[in-house]
Amino acid sequence: MSRKQIAIAYKGKGTRPSLTIRDTTGKNVSIDLINGKTTFQAEVGDKYKLFWLVVGTTNDKYEIAISCSDNAYEIQAKRNPIVKTIPNENAGYGREAFSVIRKKTSGKNA
Amino acid sequence: MSRQAGGHAALATTTGIFGAIFSGIADAQVAGALNEPASSSLETAVMAAAALNYNAFQRASRGADSSTDAVQNDPFVIEAGQANGKAAINWRPARDCQLTSTCWSVNLSVPTDKDSEVTDFTNLDGLAKDLTLGFNARFAPVKEAEADRFVDTLDGLCDELGLHDSCDNDLITAALSSLNPEDVASLEIPEIQSYLASAGATWFIGGKLSYNTYDYFDLDALEHSDTEIGANFKFGHARTIGSARLSFSVVAERSYSNNKTKAQRCDAVQGSAVLQSCKTLALGAPAETDSTKLQVEYRFTAGSTGTYVLSPLVSYDFETDVEAFELPVYWLRDSDGNLTGGFKMGWRSDKEDWVASIFISKPLEGI
Numbered sequence: 001m002s003r004k005q006i007a008i009a010y011k012g013k014g015t016r017p018s019l020t021i022r023d024t025t026g027k028n029v030s031i032d033l034i035n036g037k038t039t040f041q042a043e044v045g046d047k048y049k050l051f052w053l054v055v056g057t058t059n060d061k062y063e064i065a066i067s068c069s070d071n072a073y074e075i076q077a078k079r080n081p082i083v084k085t086i087p088n089e090n091a092g093y094g095r096e097a098f099s100v101i102r103k104k105t106s107g108k109n110a
Numbered sequence: 111m112s113r114q115a116g117g118h119a120a121l122a123t124t125t126g127i128f129g130a131i132f133s134g135i136a137d138a139q140v141a142g143a144l145n146e147p148a149s150s151s152l153e154t155a156v157m158a159a160a161a162l163n164y165n166a167f168q169r170a171s172r173g174a175d176s177s178t179d180a181v182q183n184d185p186f187v188i189e190a191g192q193a194n195g196k197a198a199i200n201w202r203p204a205r206d207c208q209l210t211s212t213c214w215s216v217n218l219s220v221p222t223d224k225d226s227e228v229t230d231f232t233n234l235d236g237l238a239k240d241l242t243l244g245f246n247a248r249f250a251p252v253k254e255a256e257a258d259r260f261v262d263t264l265d266g267l268c269d270e271l272g273l274h275d276s277c278d279n280d281l282i283t284a285a286l287s288s289l290n291p292e293d294v295a296s297l298e299i300p301e302i303q304s305y306l307a308s309a310g311a312t313w314f315i316g317g318k319l320s321y322n323t324y325d326y327f328d329l330d331a332l333e334h335s336d337t338e339i340g341a342n343f344k345f346g347h348a349r350t351i352g353s354a355r356l357s358f359s360v361v362a363e364r365s366y367s368n369n370k371t372k373a374q375r376c377d378a379v380q381g382s383a384v385l386q387s388c389k390t391l392a393l394g395a396p397a398e399t400d401s402t403k404l405q406v407e408y409r410f411t412a413g414s415t416g417t418y419v420l421s422p423l424v425s426y427d428f429e430t431d432v433e434a435f436e437l438p439v440y441w442l443r444d445s446d447g448n449l450t451g452g453f454k455m456g457w458r459s460d461k462e463d464w465v466a467s468i469f470i471s472k473p474l475e476g477i
Contacts, residue, residue: 018209018252018309020261022261033205051261051264051265053257053306053309055251055350058353078275079276084278087280088352089306089350089353090350091306091309091310092279093264093278093279093306094264094278095264095265095276097274
């Protein structure tokens with residue numbers, strides 16, 4: 001099973017969010033910023049935690065979505081995309097656990 | 111290491127391309143509006159040429175087989191377009207503005223030609239009138255180490271509250287409401303609040319140089335054309351306080367303006383005994399105005415869903431000893447929902463009179 005590029009895409013106004021990815025050992029995963037997306041390499045079975053902080057304007061909506069860039073693997077998360085509204089403090093933040101799983105195709109695994 | 115070295119080389123080359131755009135801009139005109147089909151305007155050609163040359167350099171500097179990476183990893187972006195009555199070329203880092211990074215941009219702009227779809231940055235006489243070179247930078251509000259500590263704290267807090275899969279500010283608030291005060295006091299909430307305050311505080315600088323020519327008559331009816339370069343420099347600090355934003359800035363400016371009094375000179379038309387050709391220009395050389403202002407602005411929302419934004423601004427000009435107060439109330443929105451206008455009231459100590467007006471401005475950013 002090869003490593004694939006996982007992208008964390010952000011939609012919203014204002015400054016781009018501060019994003020951090022950590023693996024199950026708590027170690028920060030090296031991420032790269034490309035055209036508004038944060039990317040890193042992962043393979044099936046990997047588990048991560050995504051941390052974000054968005055500073056913007058009260059009531060503005062933002063959305064953070066996790067995906068495998070070439071759609072080869074699936075992302076398993078309780079929330080994906082994460083759709084939130086910036087609160088009165090003008091900053092929204094959080095953490096979402098997700099794992100990279102084998103993509104299910106019609107009847108058999110890819 | 112290699113990326114850093116590549117970045118420096120790219121900086122030099124991007125500057126070179128920028129220079130090439132400037133020197134060749136008489137031919138490469140910026141045309142069309144932003145909402146025009148891209149293929150119909152020469153502005154696209156300028157952008158494409160810049161991107162093409164730049165990407166070609168990137169490929170050459172990293173090897174011929176890295177063309178895909180070159181498109182994705184260009185450290186700088188050059189954009190061109192028209193908006194708000196100006197044609198502009200903008201140069202900025204390709205990477206997104208992050209809380210832990212300094213953001214900057216350099217831009218060259220000129221008012222659009224109302225009678226033409228094409229706006230020239232240069233002409234046969236030299237640079238176009240009212241050509242402006244500007245820069246803006248916002249320094250990183252937080253350091254990488256602070257961001258790491260925030261993540262550590264948030265990670266621990268989410269676990270302590272049992273929010274293992276999904277955890278965010280709303281879920282944390284809900285979880286805290288079910289705890290007794292002693293338990294809440296033992297959690298690292300102040301650390302989170304402290305970091306949010308840091309993230310909402312930033313220093314900024316900016317400035318611009320404006321090139322312009324001023325034509326006028328002197329009292330002997332001789333025509334003159336003076337070239338002047340106005341300058342503007344600002345620096346300041348802004349921070350979030352609850353749902354409001356407080357900023358202060360110092361703005362130093364030297365500007366020029368034509369005399370409002372006009373004069374007309376009429377000369378006989380060659381070959382005619384009765385006809386005259388008349389020309390109207392400002393009377394006298396352009397006036398030079400210096401100002402150094404201290405400005406304090408407090409921006410906050412009003413209405414249950416942030417319907418209105420009030421942004422009172424107090425300023426003092428050290429050069430003219432004039433105090434001013436302005437109260438804009440933003441409530442008009444553009445098609446994207448951004449606040450972009452409303453009405454405002456203003457007062458100046460030298461006029462001692464209130465003025466009210468309806469205004470439209472650039473979309474409001476960063477309350």
